[in-house]
Amino acid sequence: MSARARAVGRAFFDRPPDVVAEDLIGCEVSIGGAGGVVVEAEAYGQDDPASHSHRGPTPRCQSMFGPPATIYVYLIHGIHWCFNLVCEEEGRGAAVLIRAIEPTHGLDAMRARRGVDDDRLLCAGPGRLTQALGITGALDGLGTRAAGLHVGRRRDAVEVARVPRIGISAATDLPWRMVARGSRFVSRPIPRSLTP
């Protein structure tokens, strides 16, 4: 077990969502002793028809308009929680969806919560990741400190691919999905046409 990486500061999140999403790749995220390294994340902004914040605050997405590093968690398809971190300055409604991590800590707890044995599928997808980490709507609106969430700085170099986002029906061309090249822990592979 390696030492915990130094935490990123609030200024890290006080930047545009695509910049934050790109820089989050390779960073360590953990909560309650479970976690890993971010290998896939998507950016969502206010002037972005695919974003919940696009039409202004609603009861669901209100926390997107909070200060940088606020946690935004919502339920999708009535089943799965999705985990975001707010970025840019307060009130902009920008956030980054964490879509996949390479699990490194608390593997047994995550396997138990997921009910699967295949480590590749533990955190490969926004719904799988929240289930593995035990993240629910109870964290919505909290800051990282209050939630017990740790975000550590990137320690090793990563090559990041910028590709179109997944599972949305608007702004499907915007390349705001960031993927760690070569990782086998992503939710879906990088499109062949965008592979060197």
Next chain:
DNA sequence: CAGTGGATGCTCT
């Protein structure tokens, strides 16, 4: 491996 369809219930118009 690719494509399809069902589950499941909250959110917003």
Next chain:
DNA sequence: GAGCATCCACTGT
């Protein structure tokens, strides 16, 4: 009432 930032099982190559 329609749509949804998903996942899983199942089909057919």
